[in-house]
Amino acid sequence: MLKIIGYVIKDLLRNRWTLFYFLFYLLVGFAILIFSGDFSKSMVSFLQIILILTPLIGTLFGVMYYYNSRDFIELLLAQPIRRRDVFIGQWLGVSISLGTSLVLGLGIPFLWYFAQYEVAGDQFVLLLLLGFALGTIFTGLSMAVSVSTDNKIRGFGYALVLWLLMAVVYDGFLLLALIAFRDYPLEKFALIATMFNPIDLARITILLKLDISALMGYTGAVFREFLGSTLGMITASFVLMLWVLLPFALITFIAKKRDF
Amino acid sequence: MLLYFVMTLSSHSKTIEVCSDCEVRSIKQAVDLADSGDTIMIQEGRYQESNIILKVPRVVLIGKGKVIIDANKENQAIIVFRAPNVVIKNIVIKNVPFSSTEELAAINILYSSRYTIENVVIDSTFFGILIEQSDSGVIRGCTISSGSSIDVYEATIGNGIHLWKSNYALIENNDITNMRDGIYFEFVSNSVIRGNYSYGNKRYGLHFMFSNDDVYENNRFEGNGAGVAVMFSKNISMHSNVFSNNWGMNSYGLLLKEIYDSEIKHNVFVHNTTAIHIEGSTRIIYEENDLIENGWAVNFIGGSYDNFFYHNNFMGNTFDVAYFGRVNNNRFEENYWNKYTGYDLDRDGFGDVPYRPVDLFTYMVNEIPETIVLLRSFFVQILNFAEQVVPVLTPADIYDPKPLMQKWKWSDS
Numbered sequence: 096m097l098k099i100i101g102y103v104i105k106d107l108l109r110n111r112w113t114l115f116y117f118l119f120y121l122l123v124g125f126a127i128l129i130f131s132g133d134f135s136k137s138m139v140s141f142l143q144i145i146l147i148l149t150p151l152i153g154t155l156f157g158v159m160y161y162y163n164s165r166d167f168i169e170l171l172l173a174q175p176i177r178r179r180d181v182f183i184g185q186w187l188g189v190s191i192s193l194g195t196s197l198v199l200g201l202g203i204p205f206l207w208y209f210a211q212y213e214v215a216g217d218q219f220v221l222l223l224l225l226g227f228a229l230g231t232i233f234t235g236l237s238m239a240v241s242v243s244t245d246n247k248i249r250g251f252g253y254a255l256v257l258w259l260l261m262a263v264v265y266d267g268f269l270l271l272a273l274i275a276f277r278d279y280p281l282e283k284f285a286l287i288a289t290m291f292n293p294i295d296l297a298r299i300t301i302l303l304k305l306d307i308s309a310l311m312g313y314t315g316a317v318f319r320e321f322l323g324s325t326l327g328m329i330t331a332s333f334v335l336m337l338w339v340l341l342p343f344a345l346i347t348f349i350a351k352k353r354d355f
Numbered sequence: 356m357l358l359y360f361v362m363t364l365s366s367h368s369k370t371i372e373v374c375s376d377c378e379v380r381s382i383k384q385a386v387d388l389a390d391s392g393d394t395i396m397i398q399e400g401r402y403q404e405s406n407i408i409l410k411v412p413r414v415v416l417i418g419k420g421k422v423i424i425d426a427n428k429e430n431q432a433i434i435v436f437r438a439p440n441v442v443i444k445n446i447v448i449k450n451v452p453f454s455s456t457e458e459l460a461a462i463n464i465l466y467s468s469r470y471t472i473e474n475v476v477i478d479s480t481f482f483g484i485l486i487e488q489s490d491s492g493v494i495r496g497c498t499i500s501s502g503s504s505i506d507v508y509e510a511t512i513g514n515g516i517h518l519w520k521s522n523y524a525l526i527e528n529n530d531i532t533n534m535r536d537g538i539y540f541e542f543v544s545n546s547v548i549r550g551n552y553s554y555g556n557k558r559y560g561l562h563f564m565f566s567n568d569d570v571y572e573n574n575r576f577e578g579n580g581a582g583v584a585v586m587f588s589k590n591i592s593m594h595s596n597v598f599s600n601n602w603g604m605n606s607y608g609l610l611l612k613e614i615y616d617s618e619i620k621h622n623v624f625v626h627n628t629t630a631i632h633i634e635g636s637t638r639i640i641y642e643e644n645d646l647i648e649n650g651w652a653v654n655f656i657g658g659s660y661d662n663f664f665y666h667n668n669f670m671g672n673t674f675d676v677a678y679f680g681r682v683n684n685n686r687f688e689e690n691y692w693n694k695y696t697g698y699d700l701d702r703d704g705f706g707d708v709p710y711r712p713v714d715l716f717t718y719m720v721n722e723i724p725e726t727i728v729l730l731r732s733f734f735v736q737i738l739n740f741a742e743q744v745v746p747v748l749t750p751a752d753i754y755d756p757k758p759l760m761q762k763w764k765w766s767d768s
Contacts, residue, residue: 133648136671139731147733266734270719273726281725289728302730310628310650310673311727316604318728 096180096187099171103188106164113192116152120200128204134214135305138222141201142301145226146294147262150233153193154258155251157237160189162247169355178350186238186346190231197230198223218304225297228335232293233258235342242349265292282317290331293338300331374398382407382416382424389414397422397446405430405451412438412467418446426461428452435464442471451480453511460485460513461499464492471495478502482513483534491523501533509557509580514539518546526551536562537579544568551575559584560601563591571596582607582627591617599625608649611636619644621765629654630672633662642666643765651677653712659683664690666763669712673730676712677721682752687712691759696743699760710758711749715742718749 107113123144131137161168164185171181205219237254244250269288273281289295302311303319311318321327371385371393372378379385382404385395392413399420405427409416416433424446426432432448435441441464448461460482464470470492477483479502484494499515515531517539518524524546530553531537537553537560540546548571553560560576563569563585572594576583582601585591591614598608608627609619614636622644624630630649631641635658645668646652652672653664657680664686669675670693689705697706716735719726729735742749 136648142731143733146731263734263737266729266732270726270729270734273723273728274719277723277725281723285725285728295728295732298731299728311730314725314727 096184099176099181099184100188100191103160103185104192107160107189107192112156113196116193117196117200120197121203124201124204125207128208134208134212138218138301138305141219141222142298144201145222145229145301146298149197149226149230150262150294151258153190153230153233154237154254156193157186157189157234158241158251158254161185161238161241162250172355179347182238182242182346182350183343186235186342189238190234193230193234194227197226201226218301221304222301225300225335228339229293229297232338232342233261235339235346239342239345239349242346242353261292261294266295269295282314285314286318286321290334293335296331296334296338368392368394370394370396372396372398373402375400386414386416401425403427405432407433409433409435409438409441413440414438415442415444416446417442417444421447423447423449425449426451431459431461431463433462435462435467435470437466439468439470441467442473443475444471444473445475447476447478448480449478451477451482453481455510458482458485458513458517460517463487464489468492472497480513482517483515483531484517485514486516486518486521486524488520490521492521493525493527494529495525495527496529498530499534500531509535512557514562515553515556518543522546525549531560532556536560537576538562540564540566540569542566547571549573552577554578556580562586563588567591570594575599576601576608578602579606581605582610584610584612585614585617586610586612588613589615589617593617593619593622595621597623597625598627598630599623601627603628607632610634611639614639618642623647624649624652632656633659635659637661639663640665643763644668645670647671650674651717653677655679655685659685661685664688666690666759668762669693670762674714674717674720676753677717678713678750678753679721682750685753687753687755689757689759689763690755691762692755693762695758695760697758704760705757706760709754709756711743711746711751711754713749713753714739715749 127137127140131140168181202223209216236257240253240257241250289299299318300322303322322331371388373382373385373395382397382402386407386409389395389411391411394415394417397418399422401423403425424432428450432451443462451459451461461477461480462472463485465487466489468490470489472484472494473496475497477499483499486492494516501512512535514536515534515538516526520542522544524543526538526548528550532555534556535558537556538548539562541564543566546569551574554577556579558580559582560579561583565587567589570592575597578600583598601608606628608624608630610632612634616638618640620642624646625648627649629651630646632654634656637660639662641664643666648671651674652669654677660683662685665688668691675692692710692712695706695710697708699706715738
């Protein structure tokens with residue numbers, strides 16, 4: 096499996112996709128830090144990138160890379176290698192190279208900024224970690240989708256719908272639910288509901304670290320009490336782990352079942 | 356005749372010196388010796404004394420060099436009782452004890468008008484300067500701190516400068532920190548609070564109750580537990596103050612409750628959870644204020660009539676205006692809103708479409724507080740945009756008909 100991961104990373108480096116994303120994040124990172132002036136403001140901008148763009152890039156790239164390397168995958172499948180290793184290797188290879196572009200692309204501007212001004216680094220590290228996790232999750236989910244269908248258009252479509260569901264529609268339903276059951280105490284419900292969406296989970300975790308959390312009133316206090324506690328942190332990390340394991344299980348399952 | 360006057364004057368007012376090897380060794384002794392019009396000159400040193408009671412008028416108590424009065428956690432340091440025209444200057448007061456039954460202060464002035472307190476440093480105290488039923492006083496250039504950290508329980512520290520039923524006061528250029536309320540006014544009218552720096556206080560930087568016709572200007576209120584509260588008062592002028600970093604769950608830059616006929620002008624509100632919280636306040640003019648990077652810039656809770664916002668700059672606030680209840684003739688006109696995305700085709704400096712400062716999300720958070728979990732969610736941003744284009748839910752009557760295209764430059768004065 097390691098060999099496959101290594102090969103994918105090398106391949107991505109060679110056809111310059113990793114470099115492209117790295118440069119993209121680098122540009123965005125510098126632009127945000129230079130133009131927004133205030134660091135807490137730039138943190139919010141970074142948050143938007145991590146929450147929307149990183150999953151989207153992961154989704155698109157997962158599908159694209161899978162369909163582009165169909166021939167190679169078929170070749171590998173003919174070899175005496177476990178199917179799981181082939182697909183998981185592909186996934187991890189793509190995730191690691193995308194994640195590295197993200198971490199370096201945003202990390203370098205931050206280090207440059209950090210060298211000039213005294214700012215809290217831990218929030219940013221958390222942001223990058225969550226970005227890495229979100230990228231990995233969405234690459235995996237989109238690969239699971241594309242492994243299940245040979246039709247490229249359908250694969251792209253499903254993967255995009257999945258992203259849309261998580262990034263946008265889910266919040267819509269959450270909002271509807273909050274409005275529908277407004278007469279009940281909803282903090283616990285909201286807390287649990289955010290756990291079921293990695294994007295929301297990441298968003299809340301970061302928001303609570305930013306000083307903006309003071310705006311969140313009683314609900315925010317409930318969240319902070321939970322996520323601030325050891326149990327909460329363990330639960331949140333555990334849920335995020337589950338989210339990473341989900342594509343793993345899906346890919347393994349689909350790959351085993353499917354006739355190539 | 357003239358000689359007679361000079362002689363009576365000189366014979367009547369004497370200077371009593373206090374030092375460790377003078378004839379008079381304690382301040383208490385000096386106070387007992389003092390007659391009306393005398394000066395008590397305290398020489399440099401540390402005086403372990405408390406409960407110094409001044410009862411004669413026109414006495415000047417002045418420190419020369421570094422004079423420390425250490426109350427040793429026994430009692431109040433200096434009490435002025437029924438003695439008008441007293442001056443207290445250039446001393447340091449320390450270690451006034453906490454009491455749960457009495458308001459023990461470093462300097463307590465009772466029934467004594469025209470007092471002057473200048474350059475007094477107060478450290479480790481329960482209450483700082485406590486003025487009761489004494490008109491026309493001046494408190495200037497004092498530094499007051501409870502000496503304890505901000506983490507202590509609110510009830511165990513007192514107020515920095517506390518005035519009760521004392522009109523015509525001038526509170527000027529004082530530094531107050533780590534107290535319960537920095538400056539507290541209750542039944543204090545026709546007074547001026549100017550150039551003070553009140554920061555890191557446990558509750559309010561400045562707290563007004565039932566105090567009419569007062570002015571406060573050029574003060575800085577920074578990082579106080581709950582900001583500044585002005586309650587149940589009329590005719591207050593608030594000019595050129597800075598309210599900053601009053602940040603926390605229950606923190607306000609400026610909290611207005613039951614305020615009538617007041618003017619708020621040339622103030623800067625930066626980085627407060629809620630910059631201006633308005634509750635039951637009527638006929639207030641907000642003119643040429645800068646509201647920058649606050650959580651909520653303006654929060655109307657209800658029962659407020661005829662508030663008028665004119666030529667203010669709203670920049671980078673998470674929520675510009677939150678609004679509960681009916682419009683009640685509260686108006687916004689010719690303000691600058693950095694979130695305004697309209698256009699100005701006729702180039703008259705005003706946007707051609709009105710700006711609605713209450714966006715959908717603000718409205719929802721007001722109605723259902725739990726929806727705050729969707730703060731910064733992409734979906735909410737899309738909704739807000741849609742609502743801006745076609746308002747359905749948000750109060751349509753709260754709007755600025757002539758939003759400015761450029762940041763408003765304050766006029767002079």
